Amino acid sequence: MKAVKANVLYDGNKKQNNVYVCFEGNTITEVTETKPYGEIIGEGVITPAFIDPHSHIGLDRAGEPPYESEANDKLDSMLPLARAIDGVYMDDHAFTESVESNVLYSVVLPGSGNILGGMGSLIRNFEKNTKDAFVRDIGVKMALGYNPRSTTEWKGTRPTTRMGVAAIIRENFLSAQKAANLMNNGKKTIDEIDPKTEFFIKLINGEYKIMCHLHKEDDALFLMSLVDQFGIKPIINHGMDFHSEKIFEEIKKRDLSLVYGPLDSHPYKVELKHETWRNAELVKNSGVRFALISDHPVILQRNLFLTTRHFMRFGASKEQCISYVSSRPAQILGLDNLGTIEPGKLASFSIWNKDPFELDAYPAMVFGEGKLVYSE
Numbered sequence: 001m002k003a004v005k006a007n008v009l010y011d012g013n014k015k016q017n018n019v020y021v022c023f024e025g026n027t028i029t030e031v032t033e034t035k036p037y038g039e040i041i042g043e044g045v046i047t048p049a050f051i052d053p054h055s056h057i058g059l060d061r062a063g064e065p066p067y068e069s070e071a072n073d074k075l076d077s078m079l080p081l082a083r084a085i086d087g088v089y090m091d092d093h094a095f096t097e098s099v100e101s102n103v104l105y106s107v108v109l110p111g112s113g114n115i116l117g118g119m120g121s122l123i124r125n126f127e128k129n130t131k132d133a134f135v136r137d138i139g140v141k142m143a144l145g146y147n148p149r150s151t152t153e154w155k156g157t158r159p160t161t162r163m164g165v166a167a168i169i170r171e172n173f174l175s176a177q178k179a180a181n182l183m184n185n186g187k188k189t190i191d192e193i194d195p196k197t198e199f200f201i202k203l204i205n206g207e208y209k210i211m212c213h214l215h216k217e218d219d220a221l222f223l224m225s226l227v228d229q230f231g232i233k234p235i236i237n238h239g240m241d242f243h244s245e246k247i248f249e250e251i252k253k254r255d256l257s258l259v260y261g262p263l264d265s266h267p268y269k270v271e272l273k274h275e276t277w278r279n280a281e282l283v284k285n286s287g288v289r290f291a292l293i294s295d296h297p298v299i300l301q302r303n304l305f306l307t308t309r310h311f312m313r314f315g316a317s318k319e320q321c322i323s324y325v326s327s328r329p330a331q332i333l334g335l336d337n338l339g340t341i342e343p344g345k346l347a348s349f350s351i352w353n354k355d356p357f358e359l360d361a362y363p364a365m366v367f368g369e370g371k372l373v374y375s376e
Helices: 093-100 162-184 195-204 217-230 245-253 279-285 305-313 318-324 327-333
Strands: 002-010 015-024 027-032 039-048 050-055 103-108 116-124 134-143 209-214 235-238 257-260 289-292 349-352 363-368 371-375
Touching (some): 039 363, 050 235, 050 327, 093 363, 093 371, 162 217, 289 318, 289 327, 305 318
Parallel strands (some): 134 209, 257 289
Antiparallel strands (some): 002 015, 015 027, 039 349, 103 116, 116 134, 349 363
16 A cells, blocks of 8 residues: 655545545545555645546647648548547657646547547546557537538538538437337337447437537527437537526526636637636536536647636635546546545546645646656
8 A cells, every 4th residue: 555645635626634645556545634554655735637528639739730630530520430549649748748737637539620520538648558548438529610610621511501510410310319219119120220320329318428519609509409309418518608697597407517618728710709718707606517628739738727717716716626627527527436536536646746726836746546657
């Protein structure tokens, strides 16, 4: 058994002082005020590993030209069988900087140039190859708004308007609904269903999460019409143009989650004309379940934690801010063994040289599933 002393422990939900975090192998075994037997290998302020629920790290890579990006395949607007993990290069230098900044887990998603871009993958940032880095598939990337209608020069069936995007999505859901009805009535078997329709049946049945890119409130309302019609349970990604209380009421009514961001990026298109860091106050006070994202490389993943300062401006506590990048994304993504520091969870955490909310703070030791993966 190994142990580290937390002069201050932000465990992902609350704050504790002068406790010991004990772990064996890759698992936390105890958090105790009593000094344990065994080696004390570090001391300082401890936080859980940060989790980025929306990024393109390893697809859009540091120091490499845009034409080598793996984020969007231009084959067709609907690519249900694509998987982000198949395009990731783990030698992206950004992984090193993320680990140094305590961002140890990423959901890597295809880009938003396609309506359905493929399956997003949860990966360990601290591993050296995709076999060891891959944890599991998280959910399919769907895109609404400007992006999927801006790629008409790409191959396949491409919409030129938002209503075209909506029509293609509805057509696929309706086809899946009808196919499911035929199977339920014994008139077809699963072997007679084409792979794309089968995929949409799984979306309706909730077998896969839908990570839905959108910014505008009207696009969110369209998504919620799909929720009402087909019973899907998407996770809203971005929402950076949300600027009214009404939209949050609609989201809350359907018990949907939001992964919000990227804060601190330039609003470079018309659908972001209401974007401002001040919208963080609405998000914080909405009662909607949310976590923060980097959308790396839109903002660098190493700066994910810095975006919590906007919520502090509007009264969020330090404990709440830590949760926005640890326990909240774990809860939203269904990661039962990550997000907090408590017995039974994976031993993924950092020992900081001082309170991480101080400007000159940094992780002095970083542990990924019980292994020391970085030390200053």
